Structures are given as structure tokens and as C-alpha cells.
Amino acid sequence: MSPPVDIETExxxxxxxxxxxxxxxxxxxxxxxLVDCLRQQLExxxxxxxxxxxxxxxxxxxxxxxxxxxxxxxxxxADGARIDTIEGLSESGVIADLQAEFHRRNALQCGFCxxxxxxxxxxxxxxxxRPSRETIRDALSGNFCxxxxxxxxxxxxxxxxxxxxxxxxxxxEGSSP
Amino acid sequence: MSxxxxxxDRPNSYIGRSVPRPNAKRLLAGRGxxxxxxxxxxxxxxAFLRTPYAHARITGIEVDAARALAGVHLVATGADLAKIxxxxxxxxxxxxxxxxxxxxxxxxDRVVWAGQAVIAVVAESRAIAEDALELISVxxxxxxxxxDLDAARRPGMPLVNPVAAxxxxxxxxxxxxxxxxxxxxxAHVIExxxxxxxxxxxxxxxxxxxxxxxxxxxxxxxxxxTQTPYQFQDLYARHYGIPEASVRxxxxxxxxxxxxxxxxxxxxxxxxxxxxxxxxxxxxxADRIESFVSDIHARDHHVRARMAVDADGKILAxxxxxxxxxxxxxxxxxxxxxxxxQVIRLIGAPYDFKSYRAALEVVFQNKVQTSQYRAxxxxxxxxxxxxxxxxxxxxxxxDPFAMRARNVIVxxxxxxxxxxxxxxxxxSHEVCLRRLRGIMDYDALxxxxxxxxxxxxxxxxxxxxxxxxxxxxxxxxxxxxxRISSQDGATVSLTPSGEVRxxxxxxxxxxxxxxxxxxxxxDQLGLAQExxxxxxxxxxxxxxxxxxxxxxxxxxxxxxxxxxxxxLKANILEIAALVLQEQPAALxxxxxxxxxxxxxxxxxPVAEIARIAYxxxxxxxxxxxxxxxxxxxxxxxxxxxxxxxxxxxCYLEVDVETGFIKLLKHYVVEDCGRIINPMLVDEQLxxxxxxxxxxxxxxxxxxxxxxxxxxxxxxxxxxxMAMEMPDITIDHVETPTADTILGAKGCGEAGTAAASACxxxxxNDALMPFGASINTIPITPARVxxxxxxx
Numbered sequence: 002m003s004p005p006v007d008i009e010t011e012x013x014x015x016x017x018x019x020x021x022x023x024x025x026x027x028x029x030x031x032x033x034x035l036v037d038c039l040r041q042q043l044e045x046x047x048x049x050x051x052x053x054x055x056x057x058x059x060x061x062x063x064x065x066x067x068x069x070x071x072x073x074x075x076x077x078x079a080d081g082a083r084i085d086t087i088e089g090l091s092e093s094g095v096i097a098d099l100q101a102e103f104h105r106r107n108a109l110q111c112g113f114c115x116x117x118x119x120x121x122x123x124x125x126x127x128x129x130x131r132p133s134r135e136t137i138r139d140a141l142s143g144n145f146c147x148x149x150x151x152x153x154x155x156x157x158x159x160x161x162x163x164x165x166x167x168x169x170x171x172x173x174e175g176s177s178p
Numbered sequence: 179m180s181x182x183x184x185x186x187d188r189p190n191s192y193i194g195r196s197v198p199r200p201n202a203k204r205l206l207a208g209r210g211x212x213x214x215x216x217x218x219x220x221x222x223x224x225a226f227l228r229t230p231y232a233h234a235r236i237t238g239i240e241v242d243a244a245r246a247l248a249g250v251h252l253v254a255t256g257a258d259l260a261k262i263x264x265x266x267x268x269x270x271x272x273x274x275x276x277x278x279x280x281x282x283x284x285x286x287d288r289v290v291w292a293g294q295a296v297i298a299v300v301a302e303s304r305a306i307a308e309d310a311l312e313l314i315s316v317x318x319x320x321x322x323x324x325x326d327l328d329a330a331r332r333p334g335m336p337l338v339n340p341v342a343a344x345x346x347x348x349x350x351x352x353x354x355x356x357x358x359x360x361x362x363x364x365a366h367v368i369e370x371x372x373x374x375x376x377x378x379x380x381x382x383x384x385x386x387x388x389x390x391x392x393x394x395x396x397x398x399x400x401x402x403x404t405q406t407p408y409q410f411q412d413l414y415a416r417h418y419g420i421p422e423a424s425v426r427x428x429x430x431x432x433x434x435x436x437x438x439x440x441x442x443x444x445x446x447x448x449x450x451x452x453x454x455x456x457x458x459x460x461x462x463x464a465d466r467i468e469s470f471v472s473d474i475h476a477r478d479h480h481v482r483a484r485m486a487v488d489a490d491g492k493i494l495a496x497x498x499x500x501x502x503x504x505x506x507x508x509x510x511x512x513x514x515x516x517x518x519x520q521v522i523r524l525i526g527a528p529y530d531f532k533s534y535r536a537a538l539e540v541v542f543q544n545k546v547q548t549s550q551y552r553a554x555x556x557x558x559x560x561x562x563x564x565x566x567x568x569x570x571x572x573x574x575x576x577d578p579f580a581m582r583a584r585n586v587i588v589x590x591x592x593x594x595x596x597x598x599x600x601x602x603x604x605x606s607h608e609v610c611l612r613r614l615r616g617i618m619d620y621d622a623l624x625x626x627x628x629x630x631x632x633x634x635x636x637x638x639x640x641x642x643x644x645x646x647x648x649x650x651x652x653x654x655x656x657x658x659x660x661r662i663s664s665q666d667g668a669t670v671s672l673t674p675s676g677e678v679r680x681x682x683x684x685x686x687x688x689x690x691x692x693x694x695x696x697x698x699x700x701d702q703l704g705l706a707q708e709x710x711x712x713x714x715x716x717x718x719x720x721x722x723x724x725x726x727x728x729x730x731x732x733x734x735x736x737x738x739x740x741x742x743x744x745x746l747k748a749n750i751l752e753i754a755a756l757v758l759q760e761q762p763a764a765l766x767x768x769x770x771x772x773x774x775x776x777x778x779x780x781x782x783p784v785a786e787i788a789r790i791a792y793x794x795x796x797x798x799x800x801x802x803x804x805x806x807x808x809x810x811x812x813x814x815x816x817x818x819x820x821x822x823x824x825x826x827x828c829y830l831e832v833d834v835e836t837g838f839i840k841l842l843k844h845y846v847v848e849d850c851g852r853i854i855n856p857m858l859v860d861e862q863l864x865x866x867x868x869x870x871x872x873x874x875x876x877x878x879x880x881x882x883x884x885x886x887x888x889x890x891x892x893x894x895x896x897x898x899m900a901m902e903m904p905d906i907t908i909d910h911v912e913t914p915t916a917d918t919i920l921g922a923k924g925c926g927e928a929g930t931a932a933a934s935a936c937x938x939x940x941x942n943d944a945l946m947p948f949g950a951s952i953n954t955i956p957i958t959p960a961r962v963x964x965x966x967x968x969x
Contacts, residue, residue, distance in 0.1 A: 045208075052892040054892060054893060088209075105198055107690075110687075111383070111435075112210050137900075139900075144899075145892070150861070150864030150867060151900040151903050152906055
């Protein structure tokens with residue numbers, strides 16, 4: 002029998018991240034993706050691996066405030082970045098209205114795509130205050146859902162946009178002299 | 179004036195109410211616990227070496243280098259697992275003459291489809307296991323592969339299973355009589371051939387399993403992303419020789435299933451064996467490429483159909499032939515012939531005619547297995563029937579609505595039976611037709627279509643009526659010898675704090691099982707729904723039952739919960755009557771309070787009854803033993819299936835220059851009997867419709883001549899995304915089944931059943947000015963252009 006083979010890929014690299022507001026250091030293999038690191042090293046299982054080629058959107062996280070595919074990026078590439086996952090966004094309350102509206106309208110079924118959907122929705126509403134249904138559907142083009150038929154998701158995002166706009170206009174009126 | 183009170187105005191009236199799913203909040207916060215998330219102490223990871231050949235003999239295996247790799251714990255071949263696992267064969271006794279090759283977790287000497295797992299590696303991580311795969315060499319002697327369905331049926335072709343007499347898995351025919359006479363006397367005979375491509379479920383969470391065998395106790399625990407934990411408990415016990423009670427299957431959150439996660443897969447069976455060999459937990463999660471080549475595919479059919487119609491447009495007879503290719507063997511334990519069997523039995527189901535003849539040929543080929551997928555057989559039967567009805571309508575000169583109104587089984591005709599032997603209790607085709615015409619605003623759509631056509635814009639309107647099979651009785655699998663339960667079980671307990679916990683055998687995959695069971699239990703017990711906890715998906719804590727398949731969750735699982743809750747309520751009232759010195763019949767439970775039936779006044783909280791029964795039984799009369807846990811089972815009786823019905827409509831636009839199709843609007847009218855949660859029913863329908871629309875326009879597993887899957891990734895295999903999907907208007911008719919107290923039937927497959935038929939009719943409607951016709955699904959741009967002679 003041949004002797005045990007040592008493999009290059011077992012080499013570990015230390016990276017530092019701010020994940021959901023906390024500083025963390027992880028030892029990762031160069032071939033580990035960001036989603037591998039989040040799920041396996043940090044046990045943040047809310048981010049899912051669906052296709053591992055950037056087509057389904059289940060692995061979306063925020064990197065320095067922008068949605069990125071956790072499966073298309075090596076963990077080492079994220080060294081020094083700020084990462085916000087569904088867990089962090091839930092705890093901070095920043096998407097609480099989206100989550101409540103998704104819940105109210107049953108805009109999810111199995112829930113596997115849902116963290117990615119919420120991150121796309123959050124990013125869209127950050128950039129476009131009152132998106133049309135067409136714009137919402139377009140924004141969701143990288144998020145595959147096999148269960149819902151999408152309509153309730155579009156409805157939920159549109160309703161949150163309307164509610165946020167109403168709150169903003171009330172706020173604006175309140176602050177005017 | 180306020181509207182009249184309905185049953186929903188009672189406190190705790192949850193049946194018929196749109197309430198959100200209690201467990202959905204957890205999923206929205208990223209706190210789902212899918213099998214892919216599970217990590218156990220000392221857990222190892224499996225990966226599989228797969229064959230690149232569709233058909234080949236294995237002539238040599240060299241695994242020493244892989245075994246020597248640091249971090250590798252086991253490299254197992256087919257022979258290693260064959261020592262501990264008995265083979266399985268995907269046949270059912272009631273399908274006479276059916277054949278299929280025995281299967282083992284990994285093959286011994288021959289591979290039968292490209293992508294079949296050949297060797298397993300178990301290592302410290304999935305990455306190391308994959309590294310080891312690269313160090314294995316397998317010598318193959320390539321054999322001729324049978325790829326094409328029609329070629330596979332020809333005599334003299336290579337055999338998928340060399341010891342079989344032919345590539346035919348199963349043949350059957352139906353003949354209700356007088357078919358030839360009907361065709362001879364018909365004013366019109368319509369003939370057409372149809373082709374349906376293979377597609378695959380593409381659940382967002384791939385198949386996932388963690389097997390954990392404890393060699394000290396001989397107990398096996400399997401965390402399995404499945405719809406049917408009890409079925410797998412039985413299979414793992416029998417094929418690995420472990421007592422059934424020592425096998426526990428846990429199905430936690432499941433990321434989509436659609437029928438795909440109830441079949442036996444070689445890798446899953448292998449992982450159980452690997453854990454037994456190692457005495458450690460072993461995890462396997464299919465990656466997406468593995469999913470495409472090893473999950474079941476579905477719907478590979480060629481259908482020839484003829485329809486005889488009289489001068490007034492009345493259907494007289496149908497004569498059909500369905501050839502369906504199922505891959506290299508029939509799936510276990512449900513078999514791969516159920517789809518074809520349902521196709522030939524559901525064709526023509528909404529319509530009133532007597533003479534029907536059908537032949538079915540189920541054919542092997544060197545591809546991955548096809549089997550049951552959402553709306554088994556329905557989309558094929560519906561597309562064939564509804565296209566033939568449209569062709570007949572055009573020949574006779576009738577509008578599609580008028581043609582259907584003339585031919586559907588009238589709502590006053592029930593009970594009745596189809597010429598294929600299905601017994602229908604009560605369906606509502608006529609009222610559904612009228613409703614659809616209304617919600618589509620059909621006349622306005624036709625006017626708009628005509629107006630746009632003058633401007634060179636080609637829009638199409640398609641409708642499709644359907645019948646759906648739900649609530650299957652033991653006649654479905656049980657009679658064929660499969661250990662697949664049609665009954666369900668529930669254990670309902672009153673807790674010491676006056677809350678309720680219900681462990682039930684139907685499972686949750688996001689469709690809302692936990693929500694509707696909670697609604698039913700709370701409704702029947704007179705408690706607030708937030709005080710009812712539902713437990714599913716664990717064979718150790720829930721009673722045995724069929725779980726979730728064939729639209730049986732609400733109709734059978736719901737009835738089980740209802741009956742169990744009523745028994746518990748009777749027991750609670752018995753204790754309450756002793757405490758209150760009252761007759762049980764004089765008491766009820768409303769909003770968590772024992773109340774007087776006569777006055778409606780609350781007498782004592784249910785929680786107080788629970789406290790007394792659990793902690794102060796000394797204060798109850800001698801001989802009293804409080805039975806505050808009730809276990810109850812329910813199996814459907816009466817009709818073998820609770821058939822549902824409905825109709826869908828589709829409005830779309832065909833770009834005749836590019837062949838692209840834009841879906842503009844979809845409409846559904848559906849009758850699933852008693853509706854427990856309208857919001858969840860609507861979402862089931864929408865999801866089902868979109869799955870059917872994907873099949874209609876995009877999804878096709880494309881193979882090369884040597885049996886290689888050419889589009890096995892999510893970049894190449896198109897699935898419906900938000901941008902391409904229309905808004906879907908839904909309306910309901912409620913015809914409860916009288917076979918149960920609850921009256922619920924299924925709704926999960928209705929959307930998928932008719933969506934592709936609708937699109938097929940709508941595209942053909944749009945192409946009518948060109949005299950072009952399409953009879954192949956999916957309807958890709960290339961096929962549209964080909965039909966237009968532009969490609």
C-alpha cells in the first residue's frame with residue numbers, strides 16, 4: 002500500500018471579516034467559497050447553496066453593503082470585507098418590514114430561496130423607492146423559486162415599497178415648517 | 179347593515195380562514211434547519227465517482243491511491259455494499275407482466291446511464307472525498323446505448339437489460355368497447371401526434387441525507403430530505419436487516435420535493451450502508467450537476483391520439499397510444515409506470531363519451547430513471563385531451579368554450595364513472611367553465627386579440643379543463659404489494675398548561691401542512707391556534723402514515739387530525755363534566771374555556787381541567803383515569819380517489835419573428851372541496867401553475883446521441899423565473915367530498931395539471947392565422963419558428 006498522500010489543498014489561510022457586525026477570523030482553504038466559510042466555519046446556515054454557479058440566488062449575502070453570490074467568491078477574496086447574512090439582517094431589524102410582509106402574504110413555501118429573495122428585495126428597495134411590478138420581477142431575475150409562482154413575492158415587495166414611501170412622506174410632512 | 183354571521187365568526191373558527199403559516203417566520207429569519215445544515219459529531223462526508231458512459235461494462239477498478247489519501251476513511255465499491263444490502267426491484271404486482279432489473283446501491287459490473295454512481299468515498303470533508311475520486315481509475319468497456327424512445331421500441335435494438343426479452347418494461351391496454359363503430363359513424367375524425375420532453379424537478383435544496391448508524395445499539399438514525407419518512411424507515415430496515423423500530427427517519431425542513439424526494443436513490447441507500455460499515459455519521463448532499471444526472475426525470479412521452487366527433491361537435495370516442503421512456507429501470511418502490519398508467523386513464527376524463535381505447539408502452543432506455551413528479555401523468559393527459567378538443571372545435575366551427583360546454587360531464591350527472599373506470603363522486607365542470615369565462619373577460623380578450631392581429635401582433639387564448647387525482651386509497655400502491663401507507667395517524671395531547679400538541683404523519687415541505695393541521699385541531703378543540711403545536715417528520719415521535727404525496731395532506735391528514743381532535747375533545751369534556759357535575763353533552767369548548775351549551779357561559783378554563791387531571795387526580799371520582807392523549811388513525815374509504823376538477827385559461831403573445839412567447843396573464847378556477855386556508859390554496863395553485871408553465875415553455879433534459887445529458891446545469895436548463903411569469907388570477911368552487919367529515923380534497927397538483935395544456939392551446943390559437951400547428955412540449959422559440967417554416 003502506498004503511503005498517505007499529503008494534499009496541497011489542506012493548507013489553511015487566515016482571513017478576517019466583519020460578519021453581521023462582529024469581527025471574526027477564519028482559517029479557510031484557498032478553494033473554500035465564501036458560502037462554504039459562512040456555513041461551515043461560522044455555522045451561519047441561513048445562506049444556502051442551491052446551484053453553486055450564481056444562477057439561483059440562494060447564496061446571496063451583502064458584501065460591503067452590496068448583494069453578492071457567496072458561491073461565486075472564494076472566502077480569501079472576502080478578506081477584510083463586511084459581510085451581512087440573513088441572520089444579521091434579521092437581528093438588526095433592517096428588513097423586519099419585508100419579513101413581516103412576506104409572512105403575511107405567504108410569499109415563501111419551502112423557504113430555501115427566501116434568504117436570497119429578501120436580500121435581493123432589500124437591495125432593490127435601497128436603490129429604487131417605488132419600483133414597478135415589472136422592475137421588481139426584473140430585480141428577482143436571479144432568484145429561483147420553485148414553490149411560489151413569484152406573485153406573492155412581488156406583491157410583498159411592492160407593498161413594503163408603498164408602506165415605506167408613505168412613512169417617508171409622513172415624516173417629510175412632519176419635519177416641514 | 180353588517181353582513182350575516184358565518185361559521186368564521188365563531189371564536190377559534192379556523193377552517194376556511196387565511197392565516198399565515200406559524201413556521202414561516204423561522205424560515206424568513208434564516209433559521210430553517212434543512213438536512214443540508216445538519217452536522218453531527220464525528221460526521222464524515224461522502225462523494226461518488228460517476229460513470230461518463232451511458233452503457234458500459236466495468237472491467238477493472240483501482241482504488242488504492244484513493245484509500246491512501248490522508249483524510250479518507252472508506253472507499254466502497256458495489257461489491258462492498260452488496261454484502262450488507264439486499265437488492266430492490268421496482269415492480270408492483272397489479273401491473274401484470276411488468277419487469278425491471280434488480281438494483282443495488284452501487285453497480286457490480288455494468289453501468290446503465292451516464293452519471294450513475296459507481297464508487298463511494300467517505301472522507302473528513304467533501305473536498306477531500308472529491309480529491310480522492312480523482313485518484314480512482316475505473317476501466318469500462320463501452321456498450322451500445324439505447325437513447326431514443328422510438329428506437330428503443332424497435333426489435334433488434336440493443337437491450338438496456340441484457341437478460342430481458344425486449345426494452346419494454348410494461349404494456350397495457352384499455353377498451354371500453356364500440357370504438358371502431360364510433361369512428362366509422364363520426365362526422366369528423368381528428369388525429370394528432372404529440373411529443374413531450376423529459377424534464378426534472380429542480381428542487382432548490384438538492385437531495386440530502388445524513389445516516390448515523392450506532393453499532394453498539396444497532397440503531398440507525400437517518401436525517402433525510404424526504405417527503406415520506408415512514409416509507410424510508412421501512413426500506414432501510416428491510417434492505418439492511420435492521421428491526422424497523424430501531425430505524426428512525428427524521429425529515430426536518432425540506433427545501434422543495436414535488437415528488438422527487440420520495441423515490442429510492444442509489445446514493446441515499448449507499449450512504450446508509452457507508453454509515454453501517456464505518457459506525458459513524460455520513461453525510462451526502464448532491465451538488466447541482468449531480469442532481470441533474472441522478473434525480474428523477476419525468477414526462478418523456480410520445481402520444482398518438484384520435485378523436486371521433488359528430489356533426490354537432492359531440493365527442494363520440496377517443497383512441498390513444500402512449501409510449502413513454504423511463505430510463506434504465508423502474509423506480510422503487512412506486513415504479514415508473516404510474517405516470518403512463520395515469521396518462522391513459524385521465525385522457526378524456528372531463529368529457530362525457532363512452533367509447534375509449536388506449537394502449538400504453540413503457541420503455542427502457544439508457545438514461546436516468548423517470549418517475550412520479552408533481553401531477554403525475556396529468557399534464558400529458560390534459561395536453562393531449564385539450565388540444566384534441568380544440569382541434570375538434572375548430573373542425574366543427576365551435577368556440578373553445580362552446581365546445582367544452584357541449585361535452586363536459588354535466589354537474590347534475592354525478593356520481594358517474596369515466597370509460598377508463600375512474601369513479602367520480604361530484605365534479606363541477608359546468609360552473610367552472612362559466613366562472614373562467616367571467617374572470618377572463620373572454621369576449622373582451624377575443625376582441626382585443628382580433629384588433630391586435632390586424633396590427634400584426636399575434637396573441638393567443640387557451641383554455642384547458644382538468645380532472646385531478648387526490649386522496650389516494652390503498653388501491654393505489656397497497657394492492658400492488660408496496661409498503662406505502664394510504665392511512666395517516668395523529669397523536670393529540672392536552673398539555674398540563676391547557677395547550678395541545680399534535681404529532682401527525684403528514685409532512686411539511688413548505689406547502690403549509692403544519693398550518694392547516696393546526697387550524698383543524700384548534701378549530702375542533704375550540705382553542706386558539708397559537709396554543710396548538712404541530713409535530714411532523716420524525717418516525718420516532720409521530721404515528722405511521724403515508725405522509726405527503728399525491729395530494730393527500732389536507733384530505734387524509736386533515737381528516738385524521740379532525741377525528742383525533744374530536745376524540746380528545748370528548749375526553750376533555752368527560753373530565754370537565756366530572757369536575758362540574760354536569761353531563762358532557764351539556765358542555766362545549768370555546769376559546770379555551772369549558773362553556774355551557776345552553777347558555778354559552780364559560781364555566782372553567784380547559785387549562786384548569788388539565789391541571790386537575792395531571793396533578794390532582796386524587797380529586798376526581800374513584801376509577802377515573804384521564805385520557806388526555808389520543809392516538810387516532812384514518813384511512814380513506816368510499817371512493818378510491820377524491821377527484822377534483824377545474825379549468826385554466828392563458829393569454830399570451832407570440833413574436834412570430836423570433837419565436838419568443840410572452841405570457842401575459844393566467845387564470846385558474848379550481849374546486850378542491852372544502853378549503854381550509856384560502857391563501858395557502860392560492861399559493862399552491864400559483865406555484866403549481868408556474869411549474870407547469872416551465873414545462874410548457876422552457877424545461878427539457880436534452881441528450882446527445884451517446885446518452886449524455888447536454889444541459890445539466892442551471893445555466894443551461896431553463897427554469898421559470900419571476901420576469902417570465904405572469905400574474906395569476908384564481909377563483910374557487912367548493913364541492914366538498916361526502917366521504918369525510920372535513921370534505922377536503924387536494925389542490926397541490928391542479929396548477930401543474932393544466933398549465934402546459936393551456937399554453938399549448940394558446941400558442942396554437944396565436945398561430946392560427948399562419949395555419950401553423952405545434953404539438954411538442956416544451957414550446958421553444960426554435961419549435962415555434964419551425965412551425966412557421968422560418969427555421
